[in-house]
Amino acid sequence: MWKRAQERFRTRSLIATLILMLIVFLYSTVYVVYVKNYTRDQSYLELKKSTDEAISSIEGEFRADRNMLRLISKIISESGESLHSLGVTRYLNIYYVNSNISEAAILTSQNEVIRISGKDIDATGILDFDLVLEKGEHISTLQRDLEIPSLLDIRSFVPIRKEDKTIAFIYGTTTPSSIIDAWAPEVYGGHGIISIIERDTGKFLIDGQNRVNTFFDESTLKLLAISTGKTLDENIKNGKSGYAIARDYSTNEIMYYCYLPMTIANWEMVLSVPEKYVFEAVRPMHIGLYLLIAAEAISLIIYFFYIIHITTGSLKGMERRANMDALTGLQNRNRYEYFCQHLQQGTDGMACIYFDVNGLHELNNTQGHVAGDNMLKTIASIISAEFGENNTYRIGGDEFVAFRYERDEQAVRKDLRRVLDDIEKENYHVASGLAMATPDKKLLTIIKLAEEEMYRNKEIYYKSIGKEMRG
Template identity: 30%
Template structure:
């Protein structure tokens, strides 16, 4: 039992430790998914920079119309939706070769002064669509002759992300930490990207607050907050980490069930294991109770039952006497039986023959008087009690038992006595029944046929 309890305690402890480790692994996985996305975006931006730089060098060496080169960069696996060329005088050469004025929207002087760079969110030439521009200078004779620009349409950027965390089952955000502007917001699909601070506060889980989120985004920290979704009502784990591009931050908004999917799976397995252990432990306890009770009953039976005849033995007889004294309302009968010739039979035909005779006598007693108050109290002596039974019926059953045994070649002497019930003292009753048994026994041996007491 101590071992079983120790195993149960150890199982609960191991389960708790595994649960904690799986929960920590879930947080680690959340951070790893965000980091993978951040690194993939950085690699894509670096790759785009290299391609723009190469094309800018080609443009710097050529005299042909730039539109021919701009068209070369279409659909080449970058973030860019198209390429443009910003010229002095704030004029833009589009990918189809058209030259348009961008005065009031773009400043060649300001962008050229920054060199190769990526802008934050701004407006396209149509004055409506949000875009990000990636500039690389076209340098001729040491002077910036133009700025090659890769235009990233933010409405398309979400579909061009090089990595989909959690297999695309989570919302992805690209946020300007300086302003709170969304560059990507896959949660609010079909809408123009807004501003995270304009969304207002969310009902935070205990231990988290809006100030913590704002401070973390502004400072470029890697951390998370937990808040309840106003749409689904489920807790969302909002993890954010900085990008090596401007002050951009990558953020993931992951439902609780997805964050802890593996932990919940492992927890369910552990719960099943504990349930199985509990069921096995319960079955073991039930079996132990059954076994102990069975063994106890068997020990009681062996302690109270005569092994040869199956009737109660002298121990049970002594135990039941005080009970019998209180049994009945009218009278209590005692039948004292002695088996005639047992010793002679054992001496002449062996103990097995004598045992068969005792077993047959016991079988006849069970048949005529039952087993509730029937006892083998000595080697060849039996005592039977009958409570509130008709005297004539008892005498008739005694005679019947005697005749049936005689028919099989076995002989008994029986003495019957009565006392009013309940009785304070059974000793007189027992003495009277025993005395009458001896009288019957003397009468039996006075018969010439049994003068040698061998049968």
């Protein structure tokens, strides 16, 4: 009585310990997931904040530049002076002194460019007054430089009007590299890559990786996740806002992207940052949490298997050994009798197949018991492959019984014939018998009927080979 009480107490204590450890593990897992999601969301917000700052800085430069151009355009329009006059040159010099990213010039209706230096240039083939006039006040796409053909410029055009007619355009010139250099905020310790893509064409206008005047090519990326739409290219060209994660094939790095539309022109700002820098600030926290959850998981697994080992391992091993035939791996007579006790009433549709190996005694005498064991293992394997290990039993030295739930006796006999053929292909032979259960037949009855048929077939076999059947 006391020993039994001790066993119950130990079992309940172990169960309580497991439940407590499971609760701690689940709580830790939920906490880790929460912290990871929270830090990820904060990292996304930081990415968006940096992108907003970049947009604000660059658009601020362009707006200040445009406002200065508007002011000078108004002064020139109201002055009545010739566009080639010294007065207009002085106004351009005022712009040049006050602007921190541009140089000013005037495009006339004859495609002539009036510059501060006084050296006018024919811009035909590079600038077209009529095309600029169609667009009105605007910021251009990439255009060739007037003096260095390999250099690309971005120009901000403002009309100069007299008597309600546009007679010329004053414009400020800047280069993609100067815009990147003038951008103030330091993004992710210098590891963020600023890009401005023209939505109409998909070209890089400004880019921290010197991809200016090339097309954005999503085929160089393996998209892993995206917050809106299906592709990054689609979102950029449609002026969407969102995030994306992709692997860059050229560097094999996972990159985080934030894309936001700009209002100064039909442009999209894209900030890309390697994953390791996006989560750099929170990585120590993540590592600590992962180590905690890993340590808890390992401890729980070790303890769980220890409990399994000391409480059930031995019993299961004993039960298995008690119910399994050591030679063939099939269920043994103990398990067979247990099955019979629990299915005394015949089950309609159950088939019982009884097997008895022919020639085992002779094989043992002529080739040894190893050959006999191999024979039994081969036959057991073929029978269990058809009827299943859970339905096949070795009930004696050379006797096997199998069960199958099948209402069609002819179907079972067809399967049995295939088993007998497979055994004969191995140069072995078994006698078999089959009986089908009906509602009025008990299990032991159909087993007896199957055994009787088996003995009749066994007798036929021995007569066919001219030998006397062993009892």
